[in-house]
Amino acid sequence: MLPGYPYSIVNFLHYLFFYLLFSLPLTLSYRNTKVINFAHSNFITYGMYTAVFLHGLLGNTSLLAAAAAAFLVGGSMALLNNIAVFRPLERRGASPSMIMIASMGLWIMYNYLLYMLADVAHFFSRKNFVSYSKIAYSDVPELSIAGFTLSQSFVASMLAALGLVAALYLFLEKTRLGRAMRAVSDNPVLAEVSGIPRDTIVNLTWLIAGGVAAVGGAVWTCFSGTITPQSGDAMILQVFTVSFIGGLVSLLRTGLGALAISFIENVGIAALNTYLGVPTSFRPFLTFATLLTILIASPPLGAAGGLPYRFRRRRG
């Protein structure tokens, strides 16, 4: 029997769904646009706050409506980033590091803009938006299977994550547009020469990436205890580590990464807690150790990688 059963297993699946929702768009956006986007956590947080503002200011209790609104907010943010910042920088021939630093600047901007919005909303409604409690939605059922009650957030995140995986598979494998997207990610120059409108594909990628991450954020509002403007940033270590396991290019390996990190963070820490007495607040350190292990043992090469140094003694 696994330690912490059954909660560790339920949480393992639960976080797996969320990591899929957060990390797949990150991998997708990097492999198509070659921009490492530190503002990715903003999409998640803004998705959460779209749901929070709809609930707190307009009294919305439909998760479907909140998710749809979040998709629009996250997607348009990502599109705006690309049109106003990333594309002009790329046109000018700025290095990938410079574009990364610009995304970091955007991250701070969005972060504190959200604090300001929460202040303004507080001024009008007298509700505390800087620390908002979990939202109970009316349109998501609780399921009972074999004596287990699956919570609202479990059902919602499962539907969203499985829907995302299925939709991505069908889109990338079966449709013309999806194949064009894969062509751009494999070789942008060759794709452009073959008549694929690269700019349109990149814009579409940003719309999907920002939108899906924001939907994940909206679903998170019926799971997390409290929602703060830092909630998305608090997950950035896990989300990026999951994508790094996929080398920022492979969607399949990103999925495996979500599986691995979710397992380590839930079952792994439960085991350490039971047998060695490690406190559960140690979770991020476990993820960080995984990140360092990956960077040392099998550094992601290719587009996002550096040089394949070998630390071996020279043979005389």
Place this chain on the structure above:
Amino acid sequence: MIDVVGFLVSWLTLLGIYSILALTLNFESGVSGVTNFGKVLFYGVGAYTAAALTVYLVLILNGFDVTKTPPYSVEGIVALGQLAGQNPALNLALFALSLVLAFLAAGLLGYLLSYPILRVGPAFVGFTLLSSGELMRIFLQHFEPVGASKGLMSIPGPFAWVPEPRARELAFLGVVLALLALTYVVLDRLVNSPLGRTLRAVREDEVAALCLGKHVPRLKATVLFIGSGFTGVAGALLAYYLTAVNPGMFVPAVTFNVWAMIILGGMGNLRGSLVGAALLTLFDRLLTFLTPQLGITVISPDYVRWFSVGLLIVALLLLRPQGLLPEEPVRTPALEELEVALRGGGSG
């Protein structure tokens, strides 16, 4: 009545500390191409090394049992306040020792962290260092011997025995500016040395540098050791200046503030970093000065301040990526001779 001297002293002290950060970050990122998003990690390690060393040693050397009256307890803080001004030699010796140890602790950490990030691109380097900084903060929040989330307070400064507050501040300012000058001279010599030229080569093209026989891993480790070491010294100065440290001071926003300084000043130009640090700390101080005058506002001025840091970074990268002072060619004896010859040729 506006306290002009007080304003200038506090501004110049902050300017000195932030200039050290900006200079080292420019050395690491602007000159050598190591995208260090974890500046705050080394800053925090330096600050906590100095703070913990000083409070523990002051209590132990004065015959306190730190297992019974730890420095973060109320009795410990009171005792530290009483002991602070009694022994000038002890204060100064501890200050010197802390600076050396902060340099070594932060430098060694930088050296060790260079290992996992050698073989990956800038995205991974930036992210790994960024999350290391966050993990340090989480660790400090839960680590009881350094006061957990409350942090350490009442750290005896090197000049705590000077009775006059203004003289004490001025003496500390002198030390900060002396250390800034030392940092500037060391980094300036390094940047304009053959090592500096090699580092620029690594920044521009790692493969080419490797093919020319440059040991890129060792160069990056050296850069991180030197840069992080001086960052640790800046952290120690901050701990003594504020006489308190807590985990809330070392959030990622601090790193981005320093990034805004070097982008504003110009990547790869050390004097630009000084200009950037001066402008941003002046803005900071003026805002702190003005905030009480505004009264209660709907939006906290703090948020506006951080928002403008982000906006500044993005706007500069879009509109003036070279910053206020663009990068200059490396000063070599050959270049200087050439300039002299050209000038001579022009006049004669």
